Amino acid sequence: MISTPSGPKLPSSIQLLHWLFRPIPFMQQAARHYGDCFTVRLPANPPLVFFSSPEAVKDIFTSDPEKMPAGQTRAIVQPLVGQHSVLVLDGARHAQERKLLMPPFHGERMQAYSTIMADITDQTINRWPVGRAFPMQAEMQEITLNVILRTVFGIEEGAQFSHLRALLIELLSLGTNPLNLIPWFPRLLGPFTNRQRLMQLIGEVDQALYEAISQRRAAGAAGRTDILSMLIEARDEQGQPLTDIELRDELVTMLVAGHETTATSLSWTFHHLLQRPEIVDKLKAELHQVVGADPVQPQHLQKLDYLDAVIKEAQRLTPIVPVVGRYVREPVRIGGRELPAGVVATACIYLTHHHPAVWPQPERFDPDRFLVKRPSPYEFFPFGGGNRYCLGAAFALYEMKIVLARVLSRVTLHAAPGRTVRVVRRGVTFAPSEGMPVVLDRLAA
Numbered sequence: 001m002i003s004t005p006s007g008p009k010l011p012s013s014i015q016l017l018h019w020l021f022r023p024i025p026f027m028q029q030a031a032r033h034y035g036d037c038f039t040v041r042l043p044a045n046p047p048l049v050f051f052s053s054p055e056a057v058k059d060i061f062t063s064d065p066e067k068m069p070a071g072q073t074r075a076i077v078q079p080l081v082g083q084h085s086v087l088v089l090d091g092a093r094h095a096q097e098r099k100l101l102m103p104p105f106h107g108e109r110m111q112a113y114s115t116i117m118a119d120i121t122d123q124t125i126n127r128w129p130v131g132r133a134f135p136m137q138a139e140m141q142e143i144t145l146n147v148i149l150r151t152v153f154g155i156e157e158g159a160q161f162s163h164l165r166a167l168l169i170e171l172l173s174l175g176t177n178p179l180n181l182i183p184w185f186p187r188l189l190g191p192f193t194n195r196q197r198l199m200q201l202i203g204e205v206d207q208a209l210y211e212a213i214s215q216r217r218a219a220g221a222a223g224r225t226d227i228l229s230m231l232i233e234a235r236d237e238q239g240q241p242l243t244d245i246e247l248r249d250e251l252v253t254m255l256v257a258g259h260e261t262t263a264t265s266l267s268w269t270f271h272h273l274l275q276r277p278e279i280v281d282k283l284k285a286e287l288h289q290v291v292g293a294d295p296v297q298p299q300h301l302q303k304l305d306y307l308d309a310v311i312k313e314a315q316r317l318t319p320i321v322p323v324v325g326r327y328v329r330e331p332v333r334i335g336g337r338e339l340p341a342g343v344v345a346t347a348c349i350y351l352t353h354h355h356p357a358v359w360p361q362p363e364r365f366d367p368d369r370f371l372v373k374r375p376s377p378y379e380f381f382p383f384g385g386g387n388r389y390c391l392g393a394a395f396a397l398y399e400m401k402i403v404l405a406r407v408l409s410r411v412t413l414h415a416a417p418g419r420t421v422r423v424v425r426r427g428v429t430f431a432p433s434e435g436m437p438v439v440l441d442r443l444a445a
Ligand code: HEM
Pocket: 070, 086, 087, 088, 098, 253, 254, 255, 257, 258, 259, 261, 262, 265, 320, 321, 324, 325, 382, 383, 384, 385, 386, 387, 388, 389, 390, 391, 392, 393, 395, 396, 397
C-alpha cells in the first residue's frame, strides 16, 4: 500500500492552529525538517501533501484534471459563490465555463478599462490625509471594489451602485471569514460566527444582482464594454447562453476572487517599495521617461519593464495565496513520490518562491532578478497554473500597473513609523498586518 509522505507529528487540531495563526514558520519548519515534500494533517480534511520543487509543481499543473480536480478542494467557498461558479466546478462543465469566461478577460480587452481604473485611483488618492497614518490595505480595497463594480458588473455610480456596494462590503467581510462558511462551526462557536446574517445577506445580494442582470438583458449589451454585458452575449458550443443563476454565481466569484486579492497584492508592493527608496526613485524615473506628466495610457504599459519586475518580485516574496491544491482521485507520481488516492497534492507557492535553489538570496526584495531571468511557470506561479490558472491574472496585473503608476506619480508616501509589518492571514490570503499603515508626505494635482 502507498503511504503518505511524512510530516509534522503534532495532533491535527494543533497543526490547524499553526496553519491558521503562524502559517509561515509552520511551513518553513516542516520544510527544514522534511525537505521539499511533507504532509500536513488538518481535522476533517484530507491529508495535504505539500510540494515546493519546480519538478513536482510541474507534475501537479500538467496532471490530468479528471484524475486531479481542484473544484472539490474549494468546497468551503461554495455557499458564497454558488454551485455554478468556475471556482468549484470540475470536469467538462469547468472546461466549458472557462471557455465562456475567458474572452472578456483577454489581455487586449483590458485597454477598455484603463480610464475607469485611473479615475477611480485618482478619486481615492484625493481623499488621503497629509501627515496622518492611514491603512493602505483599506484604500486599495476601495479602489479594487469600485473597479470591479464599474468594469465587471458595469454599474455606474448612483443609488444602485451605492446600495450594491454597501451590501457587497458586508458580504465580503463576513463571507471571507472561513469560520462563517463551515456549516458545523456555528454550532460549536455560536456567538463568534455570523453565519445566519451571512445567509440572509447572500439573499439580499442575490436580489440586487438579479435586478442588475435583468436590467442589462432588457437594455441590451450593444456598445457596452463591461464583463457582465459580454457574458450575457456569450454562447456555448450548443449556442446556449448563461442562465441568470450562472451569471450571478460568476459575478460573485469574480468579486470574491478578484477584489481582495488584487488589493492585497498592491499593498504588499507598496510595503516593499517603502522599505527601498532607491527602487522607488528608479521606478519614478521609468514612469517619467515612458509616461511623462500625463495620465498613464494603455500603450505605455508594455514599455514599463521595471514596474512589471517590481510587481512580480513583490508577488514572489509575499505571495498572497500561499498554496493551490488538487484532489488526488487515484494513485499518482508527483515529483518522484508516489501518492495514494484521497490526499490533496498541494503546490506550495510560498515555499517554491522562497526556495534557495531556485531564487538566490530568496528573502531579498530585488526586482532586477526578473529583468535578467524569465522564470518557468513552475518556479514562479502567484496565479496558480495548468487548467486552473487564474482567470483574472491579466486584469489584476493591468489594474496593479495603472494604480501603482498613478499613486507613484502623484504622491510621496512613507511607512508609518514605529510599526513592523508582519504577514497575517485574512481569510485564505496572506496580508500585511494592521492594514499596512502609511503616511502621505506630499500630494501633487
Ligand atoms: C493579484 C491578484 C490575484 C491573485 C494573486 C490571484 C490568484 C489566484 C490563484 C492562486 C488562483 C488558483 C489557481 C490554481 O488553483 O491553480 C486563482 C484562481 C482564480 N482567479 Fe485569481 N487572483 C487574482 C486576481 C483575480 C481577479 C482580478 C479575478 C477576476 C476578476 C480572478 C479570478 C479568478 C478565478 C475565476 C479563478 C478560478 C479559476 C479556475 O478555477 O478555473 N482572480 N487566482
